[in-house]
Amino acid sequence: xxxxxxxxxxxxxxxxxxxxxxxxxxxxxxxxxxxxxxxxxxxxxxxxxxxxxxxxxxxxxxxxxxxxxxxxxxxxxxxxxxxxxxxxxxxxxxxxxxxxxxxxxxxxxxxxxxxxxxxxxxxxxxxxxxxxxxxxxxxxxxxxxxxxxxxxxxxxxxxxxxxxxxxxxxxxxxxxxxxxxxxxxxxxxxxxxxxxxxxxxxxxxxxxxxxxxxxxxxxxxxxxxxxxxxxxxxxxxxxxxxxxxxxxxxxxxxxxxxxxxxxxx
Ligand code: KIV
Numbered sequence: 001x002x003x004x005x006x007x008x009x010x011x012x013x014x015x016x017x018x019x020x021x022x023x024x025x026x027x028x029x030x031x032x033x034x035x036x037x038x039x040x041x042x043x044x045x046x047x048x049x050x051x052x053x054x055x056x057x058x059x060x061x062x063x064x065x066x067x068x069x070x071x072x073x074x075x076x077x078x079x080x081x082x083x084x085x086x087x088x089x090x091x092x093x094x095x096x097x098x099x100x101x102x103x104x105x106x107x108x109x110x111x112x113x114x115x116x117x118x119x120x121x122x123x124x125x126x127x128x129x130x131x132x133x134x135x136x137x138x139x140x141x142x143x144x145x146x147x148x149x150x151x152x153x154x155x156x157x158x159x160x161x162x163x164x165x166x167x168x169x170x171x172x173x174x175x176x177x178x179x180x181x182x183x184x185x186x187x188x189x190x191x192x193x194x195x196x197x198x199x200x201x202x203x204x205x206x207x208x209x210x211x212x213x214x215x216x217x218x219x220x221x222x223x224x225x226x227x228x229x230x231x232x233x234x235x236x237x238x239x240x241x242x243x244x245x246x247x248x249x250x251x252x253x254x255x256x257x258x259x260x261x262x263x264x265x
Pocket of ligand 1: 023042043044045046047084180203213214215
């Protein structure tokens with residue numbers, strides 16, 4: 001399989017072909033996502049919730065993100081690997097932003113993603129000027145959980161929708177190659193997708209986006225703490241894993257495992 005490039009991603013919008021993106025955080029799952037032919041793999045800071053068990057993403061550190069980026073990059077042959085810039089990696093200033101974006105590339109990523117619109121346009125521009133491709137992220141931005149008062153759909157009234165449209169345009173003008181639209185009404189997702197030349201990747205932003213992204217653990221049924229409307233569960237790995245572990249326990253306790261077959265003669 002050939003490696004997906006940034007120009008490939010841009011061409012897909014021009015050709016009207018949908019893009020796929022999923023998160024992955026470790027070697028075996030990154031291999032599965034890559035082998036399935038998914039276009040982009042995001043090492044999302046959502047790992048703070050679905051892997052580390054935290055309430056939100058705010059405690060995830062750069063070092064943790066780089067650790068997972070190295071692991072995922074080792075597994076990937078085809079997909080474009082994107083490192084998600086965690087809280088405090090770009091908020092303090094331009095210099096921190098550029099240094100941390102560079103660190104993601106050293107760890108094996110091809111691009112970085114960062115949350116925010118107009119307010120972070122200068123950061124995006126600075127990273128792009130260093131030839132590091134940037135994916136934007138507007139609408140429901142999980143690192144702004146406290147400002148939003150929880151994970152709530154954004155852009156429901158006209159003023160809020162206009163602000164998100166302005167944010168998306170600012171991200172494009174700053175040089176981003178693509179943008180995640182999260183947790184917004186589908187009509188706003190459609191309008192932003194039409195207004196931008198760069199691809200929009202939706203998560204809870206309706207069917208009109210140029211591509212879609214989901215958190216892998218949601219799609220596979222490995223995370224049950226909350227189940228937003230936009231998630232479709234394609235497998236129930238939690239119950240399969242639970243069943244396997246229970247059968248192992250039972251067989252050990254009954255003396256059925258290991259049998260002759262699993263023992264050295
Ligand atoms: O952290 C993450 O997984 C994300 C995606 C949901 C877009 O930002």
